[in-house]
Amino acid sequence: MSDSSPTVPHEGGFRPDLDISTERGGPHYAEFSEQVRTLMDKARFACPTDELAVEAIAVLSELNAKLDAHLVDEWTTPAGTRVDLPARGNLTLPPYEIEEATPEGVLATVWFRPYHLGGNGVTHGGQVAVAFDDLGGMASLVAVNGVCRTAYLKVNYRSLTPLNTRLTIRTWVERREGRKLFVAGTLHDGDRLCADIESLFIELRPGQA
Numbered sequence: 365m366s367d368s369s370p371t372v373p374h375e376g377g378f379r380p381d382l383d384i385s386t387e388r389g390g391p392h393y394a395e396f397s398e399q400v401r402t403l404m405d406k407a408r409f410a411c412p413t414d415e416l417a418v419e420a421i422a423v424l425s426e427l428n429a430k431l432d433a434h435l436v437d438e439w440t441t442p443a444g445t446r447v448d449l450p451a452r453g454n455l456t457l458p459p460y461e462i463e464e465a466t467p468e469g470v471l472a473t474v475w476f477r478p479y480h481l482g483g484n485g486v487t488h489g490g491q492v493a494v495a496f497d498d499l500g501g502m503a504s505l506v507a508v509n510g511v512c513r514t515a516y517l518k519v520n521y522r523s524l525t526p527l528n529t530r531l532t533i534r535t536w537v538e539r540r541e542g543r544k545l546f547v548a549g550t551l552h553d554g555d556r557l558c559a560d561i562e563s564l565f566i567e568l569r570p571g572q573a
């Protein structure tokens with residue numbers, strides 16, 4: 365499957381013919397990605413001296429300029445399409461690993477990093493919602509074998525969600541009414557329920573943006 369040809373038709377908001385590759389970005393892409401996440405962890409907690417901030421600006425701006433020469437579109441960037449990496453290599457998502465993804469539901473391990481801090485040492489609620497949105501979308505996609513969009517996502521925060529801890533997240537389609545998929549989900553730290561969701565995903569029509 366061609367991954368970068370401008371002739372590949374754009375089938376609405378998502379492409380049904382995404383070229384999934386574990387090679388894209390090269391053999392060191394995973395480590396590159398991990399270093400970027402680590403940079404975000406450090407940036408979240410560092411209080412640099414002005415001298416160090418100036419040095420970091422120089423290093424980062426030089427690196428950003430180099431990366432500028434290698435930008436590709438969202439359909440061919442490794443971030444989001446490297447299914448061998450946590451959260452498909454998508455740096456904006458909390459990292460997760462899929463244990464199981466069937467029409468009955470998705471089971472994954474997710475962990476929130478220092479840069480996902482909300483306050484008082486625990487995970488930001490919005491980051492919990494991000495994890496549910498992506499994995500709710502995945503449960504819908506697998507259940508209908510077609511792409512879906514979130515119509516609403518209600519998160520019930522039942523107890524604090526720790527950082528740096530491997531957590532269990534489950535999402536599944538509880539009920540389907542035509543294009544409407546009512547998706548439920550839970551996030552657990554061991555036996556403790558951290559959050560659950562009530563959500564609606566809509567199956568997109570062919571070509572729908």
Ligand SMILES: CCCCCCCC/C=C\CCCCCCCC(=O)SCCNC(=O)CCNC(=O)[C@H](O)C(C)(C)COP(=O)(O)OP(=O)(O)OC[C@H]1O[C@@H](n2cnc3c(N)ncnc32)[C@H](O)[C@@H]1OP(=O)(O)O
Binds near residue numbers: 445497515564573
């Ligand atoms: C990259 C891939 C790499 C490869 C890896 C492969 C594996 C992939 C793995 C994983 C997948 C990734 C997963 C990502 C998931 C992320 C998902 C998101 O975050 S999506 C962004 C946020 N959501 C929006 O921006 C939507 C904005 N809204 C819309 O676009 C529309 O409103 C939409 C599509 C939701 C519905 O619009 P309409 O025109 O299609 O349909 P209408 O007729 O309005 O609604 C259909 C029915 O739903 C009800 N409905 C719609 N919205 C509702 C609402 N908010 N509350 C209650 N009912 C609602 C309506 O009342 C209607 O019901 P009645 O058929 O009449 O019974």
